[in-house]
Amino acid sequence: MEKDLVESLLSELRRGTLILCVLSQLGEAKYGYALIQNLEDKGIDIDANTLYPLLRRLEKQELLCSEWNTQEAKPRKYYKRTVYGDSVYQILTEQWSKLSEGMNSLIGGNSGER
Amino acid sequence: MNDNNLVNDMNETEMIERYIYEVIKRVPQKQRKEIKLELAELIEDMKEEGTTEEILMKLGNPAEFAKRYRDENNYVIGPDYYDDYVWIAKIGALAVxxxxxVSAVVRGLTEAEGLKDFIKVFIGEGIGVSVSGAVGFLGMLTIIFVLMERLKIKVDIKPDKEWTPSQLPAVPEKKAMLSRGESIVAIIFYMVLMGMFLFVPEIFGAFETTDTGIKSISCVFNLEQWSSIVPFFVLILVIGMFDEIVKIIYGQYCKAVMYSSIVCNAISVVLFFILFKCMDIWNSSFADELLIQAGKKEYSKGDMLRYWNTDRFDEFLLGFIVLASCLEVASYVYHTYKYGRKDK
Known part of the structure; x- marks a missing residue:
């Protein structure tokens, strides 16, 4: 099997789900690195060079808002879901449930083709 | 030991600075300050994961990082136009x-003395014109396509209109198609003409044959002010080429082609007006020089040369150009409404 091909298929598969991953964790404000660790703890690996640009994009799309916290020793940028982000997140999770149910019936259990 | 640490610290700070600089120099100006702060924060936070070098390795190539920060479609010529662009570039190569x-032959015939000299002039001129022609054509083509790319985004994407199958344009009947061949011939013709205007303007004139070859007697244009005249001709030809490229891309009568024809013809006519009315484009002594050459002292009665460089002559030419432009535009308007796509 071509290793590069599998790599690119995997990253394509992951890409769509990352937005949902990120939105799910930003009900309360977090800074970038904390978010990475947070996701890692739950078994989701995301590279910083993917996450940081993604956060900016989601902010531009008004799903997230950000604020620099300068009160601590290190200034950090905190991201949080907006109200609009909340409603989009709601829709996405519903769709995700449907999708994963469907996927499970396709490839999970005994009905999947092996 | 202390010194060593200090040096290492310096190196690490500098390494981080360099890394951040490599990323932000590749992102849009107004985002740089913010991204710089973000990256500094990130790298600082990652410090527990390992040495600076390891962290930067993990973050990967800064160019790749920066690419992810940029919006995705930052291309000059998009996939919609890429094939046409390459294709027309090939035609351009032929035209160049x-x-x-042509320029090399003209130069060789008029300037060279003897076969050896002819070959020298021929090769020199050939290479010179090829290089500047290729660079010029490619530059111009790219500008035209970038314009198209931007215009197309405005013309084609209408988010307020929902697409339905009823909008599907009819498969064009034969009469509605624009001939690619005609456009290609036109582009090559314009290019050759442009080459002549730029490199051998004396070709537009009278020649005589001598023992050593052909000699230019007199040019119809005012070569003394040629450098301020030639940009107008070049611009007119570029506009003409733009129009042809639009035709090739759309391939059939439609409003885009019609508008392009109207705008291009209008601009050309204005440029011709400036050329004829505000500039001394003609060589005022052309007719006299011909007369001398012919060994005559006066024009015979019906001689067209009597009208050389007169207002009447300019007006006649302008009238002709305006008429031709109007006819062309009228033809496009007529065909567009008769056969053209009515979806836009």
Whole structure:
């Protein structure tokens, strides 16, 4: 099997789900690195060079808002879901449930083709 | 030991600075400050994961990082136009080659003395015109396509209109198609003409044959002010080429082609007006020089040369150009409404 091909298929598969991953964790404000660790703890690996640009994009799309916290020793940028982000997140999770149910019936259990 | 640490610290700080700089120099200006702070924060936070070098390795190539920060479609010529662009570039190569050969032959015939000299002039002129022609054509083509790319985004994407199958344009009947061949011939013709205007303007004039070859007697244009005249001709030809490229891309009568034809013809007519009315484009002594050459002292009665460089002559030419432009535009308007796509 071509290793590069599998790599690119995997990253394509992951890409769509990352937005949902990120939105799910930003009900309360977090800074970038904390978010990475947070996701890692739950078994989701995301590279910083993917996450940081993604956060900016989601902010531009008004799903997230950000604020620099300068009160601590290190200034950090905190991201949080907006109200609009909340409603989009709601829709996405519903769709995700449907999708994963469907996927499970396709490839999970005994009905999947092996 | 202390010194060593200090040096290492310096190196690490500098390494981080360099890394951040490599990323932000590749992102849009107004985002740089913010991204710089973000990256500094990130790298600082990652410090527990390992040495600076390891962290930067993990973050990967800064160019790749920066690419992810940029919006995705930052191309000059998008996939919609890429094939046409390459295709027309190839036609351009042919046109440049023809143009170079014509210029080289003219130069060789008029300037060279003897066969050896002819070859020298021929090759020199050929290479010169090929290089500047290729660079010029490619630059111009790219500008035209970038314009198209931007215009197309405005013309084609109408988010307020929902697409339905009823909008599907009819498969064009034969009469509605624009001939690619005609446009290609036109582009090559314009290129060759442009090559002549730029490199051998004396070709537009009278020649005589001598023992050593052909000699230019007199040019119809005012070569003394040629450098301020030639940009107008070049611009007119570029506009003409733009129009042809639009036709090739759309391939059939439609409003885009019609508008392009109207705008291009209008601009050309204005440029011709400036050329004829505000500039001394003609060589005022052309007719006299011909007369001398012919060994005559006066024009015979019906001689057209009597009208050389007179207002009447300019007006006649302008009238002709305006008429031709109007006819062309009228033809496009007529055909567009008769056969054209009515979806836009």
């Amino acid at each position: 080659a023809i143009s170079a050969i």
